[in-house]
Amino acid sequence: MRNLISLSALGTLMASPALAASGPFFSLRNTDFVVLLGFLLFLAVLVYFKVPKTLGGLLDKRADGIRNELEEARALREEAQTLLASYERKQREVQEQADKIVAQAKIDAESAADQARKDLDVSIARRIAAAEEQIKSAETSAVKEVRDRAISVAVAAASDVIAKQLGADDKAKLVDSSIKEIGAKLH
Missing domain, CATH: 1.20.58 (Methane Monooxygenase Hydroxylase; Chain G, domain 1)
Incomplete structure (x- = not known):
């Protein structure tokens, strides 16, 4: 200084x-x-x-x-x-966890979509089978109705023919034989 x-x-x-x-x-x-x-x-x-x-x-x-x-x-x-x-x-670390969560969510979504497709395919197959069963049942019912109607028409036609051709004695014999047949089938 x-x-x-x-x-x-x-x-x-x-x-x-x-x-x-x-x-x-x-x-x-x-x-x-x-x-x-x-x-x-x-x-x-x-x-x-x-x-x-x-x-x-x-x-x-x-x-x-x-x-x-x-x-x-x-x-x-x-x-x-x-x-x-x-x-x-x-x-x-948080970003890695978020990436893992997103990846797992994508895998889960794909799995859920695959399962939904499988379930839809099964449901469609069941509905198709049910529809085919209904169609088959309707066909069977229609065939039965047609047969029943044909039988009814045939029986009516046969009864008209028989009524015209058979006499009173023949009718009584036919009734007696039908009763015996029914009785035999019932016992």
Whole structure:
């Protein structure tokens, strides 16, 4: 610090305005000399009251504070980077789980669609079989109706023919033989 004061005093003495003043330099009438004396006195007062040392201490404290803040900032940055890496890792894990869930959902959907197709095929086959059974039943019923109708018509026609050709004695014999036949079949 003393070197700084010496250098500033030397710089002041060698300054070009001081050399440009008229008359002798070391005179109280020379304003440059008076300003130089005032400046040197000011510097001496500052040194006497240890202002440079106090300023140096304050600057050192400030430098220590800045250094501590920088260290704290580095620690916070490292912690933030650790947290960021942790969150990125968790995000990747969650993304992987989501991808697995989506893939499983696709597999389940395809399986459900295949099962639905199979169930539909079975249902269609059952309905076709039921429809064919109904058609067959309707055919059988229609054939039976036609036969029954044909038998009814044939019996009516036969009874008309028989009624016209048979006499009363023949009718009685026919009734008696039918009764005997029924009796034999019942016992």
